[in-house]
Amino acid sequence: MQINLTGKKxxxxxxxxxIGLAIGKALHAEGCDVAFNSRNxxxxxxxxxxxxxxxxxxxxxxxxxxANRIIMDVIKSFGKLDIxxxxxxxxxxxLFADExxxxxxxxxxxxxxxxVNIVTAAKNELALNRGVIVCISSICGLEVVEGAPISYxxxxxxxxxxxxxxxxxxxxxxxxINAIAPGNxxxxxxxxxxxxxxxNTAVKVMLQEKVPLGVLGKxxxxxxxxxxxxxxxASFATGSIWTIDGGQVHA
Numbered sequence: 001m002q003i004n005l006t007g008k009k010x011x012x013x014x015x016x017x018x019i020g021l022a023i024g025k026a027l028h029a030e031g032c033d034v035a036f037n038s039r040n041x042x043x044x045x046x047x048x049x050x051x052x053x054x055x056x057x058x059x060x061x062x063x064x065x066x067a068n069r070i071i072m073d074v075i076k077s078f079g080k081l082d083i084x085x086x087x088x089x090x091x092x093x094x095l096f097a098d099e100x101x102x103x104x105x106x107x108x109x110x111x112x113x114x115x116v117n118i119v120t121a122a123k124n125e126l127a128l129n130r131g132v133i134v135c136i137s138s139i140c141g142l143e144v145v146e147g148a149p150i151s152y153x154x155x156x157x158x159x160x161x162x163x164x165x166x167x168x169x170x171x172x173x174x175x176x177i178n179a180i181a182p183g184n185x186x187x188x189x190x191x192x193x194x195x196x197x198x199x200n201t202a203v204k205v206m207l208q209e210k211v212p213l214g215v216l217g218k219x220x221x222x223x224x225x226x227x228x229x230x231x232x233x234a235s236f237a238t239g240s241i242w243t244i245d246g247g248q249v250h251a
Contacts, residue, residue, distance in 0.1 A: 003231045006031030010083035010230070011074050013061050013118055016043040018187045019136060020087040022219030026227045028054065032083065035074045037061070061088050062109045067117035071125060081125045083230045086135040088114035091152035091191070104151045111155035116162065123175065130174040132230045135163055136222065137179045139245050156181075160241050167239025176238040178229050183245025186216040212247030 010027050014020045016038035024034045024047075033053040036044050044056035055077050059070040074081055089111045115135050126133065140148045141156025163179040170177050184207075186192045196203050207214050225244055228234055243249055 008032045008082040009078040011035040012085040013037045014088035019219045019222050022223040023226050026223035061114045061118045064117045067121040071121040082129050084133045086115040107151040108155045126175050127173040133177040135179040137181045139181045179241045181243045183248045184216050
């Protein structure tokens with residue numbers, strides 16, 4: 001099976017490190033010209049030097065005006081947009097009943113509005129090319145995960161509902177949309193890199209008890225699934241939540 005994305009133009013939000021950066025590398029390796037995005041223009045300038053034909057588009061997709069401007073900048077540089085990967089998100093918050101209204105607003109802004117804003121800004125351009133959207137979510141949106149902030153889990157569940165709901169109206173424009181729900185993914189400066197540094201034994205016990213495969217995932221695992229979903233090989237796939245978690249989710 002060969003995936004060829006030569007000539008496709010892709011935008012990946014939140015792509016300066018971790019999963020987003022791995023997705024950018026994978027799409028570029030398959031022939032895409034990639035627009036890398038984050039709020040840090042200095043980080044992006046170093047990244048784009050590594051990938052010929054790529055561009056840096058700094059901006060904050062939690063703001064609708066900024067999201068609109070990001071899409072305009074991509075179209076100005078590339079002339080079109082074929083692929084949108086929505087990767088902005090984060091679960092850092094206080095836990096359980098200690099979450100304030102401000103915490104809820106911040107977490108929903110990162111994990112739901114960031115996607116809604118950029119999809120709203122990009123959908124007309126994507127419709128011109130029968131484009132594809134992939135939203136990076138979390139297994140926390142599928143079931144209650146012990147220790148996960150409630151606001152983060154609720155925001156990811158809302159994101160899943162958004163993806164399922166948008167599949168029909170976007171489909172009528174020729175656009176496919178799917179979400180990927182990763183489990184525990186290890187990369188530099190991630191939650192799991194910190195947990196390993198703090199208590200390696202506790203992480204091993206968790207993996208043995210909670211994850212059938214007994215290992216942490218890699219950003220490349222998510223990048224490979226993303227590459228499949230944005231390709232023509234997955235041309236009949238839309239409106240689905242694709243779980244990739246080593247078997248952790250129960251249902």
